[in-house]
Amino acid sequence: MEGVMNSAIIISILATGIRLATPYLLAALGEMFTQRSGVYNLGVEGIMMMGAFAGFFATLHSGSPLMGIVASLLIGALMGLLMALVSVTFKAEQGISGIGLYMLGWGLSGLLYRLYVGGITSIDGLKTIKIPLLSDIPFLGPIIFDQNVLVYTALVLVPLSGFILFKTSWGLNVRAVGNKPEAADTLGVSVERIRYQCLILGGMLAGLAGAFLTIGQANMYADNITAGRGFIAIALVYFGRWSPWGILLGSLLFSMADSFQSMVQVLGINFPYELAVILPYVVTIIALAISFGRVWAPAALGKPFQRGTRG
């Protein structure tokens, strides 16, 4: 065992962990905004599937992963808009709407893939970009500063979304709408508009999270490539108590365990395969179980807003 845990392997585990955290981080930060404005979007998984397909398809046809990123943002925005129409304008039960959106994204991505692509095709995805100077820092350099652009985006979004949420007037409005929609409405903040904006933003980030899986990691598309990550991302929002740093912590714990687990398999250490696959889902349930305590949740979460009634 001694030679096994040398620093090269530790660096590799940590670098992979940061990379694997990216889809969780992107989707969960988006969902954080959505829930902060008072709406559950449980269709994140479906949006991720659409983003994964759109990113793959646009990259396949344009040859440029940048187009893939744009396509996934657009499709994510559209799916977010649809969720907003159903859950904000039509005030539908949000949990069930989310399931509808999930099924739609699941079916549609599979349908479009079979109609337009068919067989297994690989693409040239995002290249890693070594950041000059920073990537030369011993230990940390190769872990954090030798990744692709979506990894950097996700990491930058953590402090950025914290700033937006807590230090800008738009962020204040989002929190007001999620906690006291009646008060926000009285002060002239349009509850519906803020919720639309947050759902669209959340959709875009979920789309990007999906694109990461196809153009930033697998360089191909496969059915069910998201494998429940969208739902895990929602769980991480609870675990992270609706704060960007909490979400970062949760995403990293999760992805590091995943990275460690796959490294254990690569090194041929005996560990039952089924157990390894099940582990993230069990961990998610445990994470949800220990992060109970509604105090942290936006007060109006899940409640459609109607003018003229008290919440």
Next chain:
Amino acid sequence: MNSQFRGVLKQIVVLLAALVGALLIGAVFLLLAKSDPIKAYGVMFAGPVSDKFGLTETLVRAVPLLLVGLGIVISFRSGIINIGAEGQILAGAIGAAYVGNSFPDMPAILLLPLVFMAGAMSGAVWGGIAGWLKARLAVNEILSTVMLNQIALQLYLFLIRGPLIDPQEVSYGTGVPQTALIPEQIWLSRLIPGTRLHSGLIFALVVAVLVYVFLWRTSTGYRMRAVGAGPEAARYAGINVQWYLVLAMALAGGMAGLAGVVEVTGVHHRALEGISAGYGFSGIVAALFGRLHPLGTIPASILFGALLLGADMMQRAVNIPAAMVMVIQGLVVLFVVSSDYFLKNPSSVANLKVKLFGKKVNGEGGK
């Protein structure tokens, strides 16, 4: 009575409008893919009703949909959103196959009830976990049931690949992941010879009536609906809300488990890969389309059974992927939940044109 009839009629009109709307959007996707939607839908709708094969296969698919849908009705009516039916079906199927194969010489009159009990209990335990997590630790049941689906799938695959694999598959070296055939005395009888339609249909219809009686004619059912209508009010009224949440999820899981049992005893006669076949999700759509009423879920299950079959036929005849039916189901869910808004305020249609603000009288949204 008359107004009640008119209310039902109005709901049917709204539901059909939702279905038509979903199909129209589906047609747009077909057009974008340069396929002919009229030809595709022609096969999809005509196929299931054109001959004995289509009609019986529709009903074969309606049976698990109905059983899953009944579980969904119980859980949604109790205010808990169960999307774990896929995993609960697998739990029921493996429980039934295991117990069936454990007593190959037992007479059917003993073994069949035992197998049904085993499947129902397995599903109930799997569903009950999510209920307990919600009641005790406030774990969101949608997330926990999704995770439990993934866990059940891996455990199920592990069992049919390993400990419970058909010994023949091992000795022949073929290794198809499936259990041995269950003893022949517990294969459900065929209702029409030469078709796959089995007596599980009658069982499911009886269960539907029982669920209706349970929810609307017993005090337990009444309390469960009270919890669903408003947990706070129910708590003030002295109802043990936590207990009813667990019970609702256990019953829902039991129903889905029974769907697994009828697939094993009625259709496949063993547990094999892909046995849940998406029924866990389609059952949700059937229940919503049946307006979360046990009896309404009966025609809805038959309708969606026909849609599932029609989509398979469409794939074979005009080469349009069967994933189309998932698109339509997703759209139906979105349309149906949105249509509540128009059903609850008739004036909203007019209001909507003026300004997108209604004054919906709404119970508990989400949690």
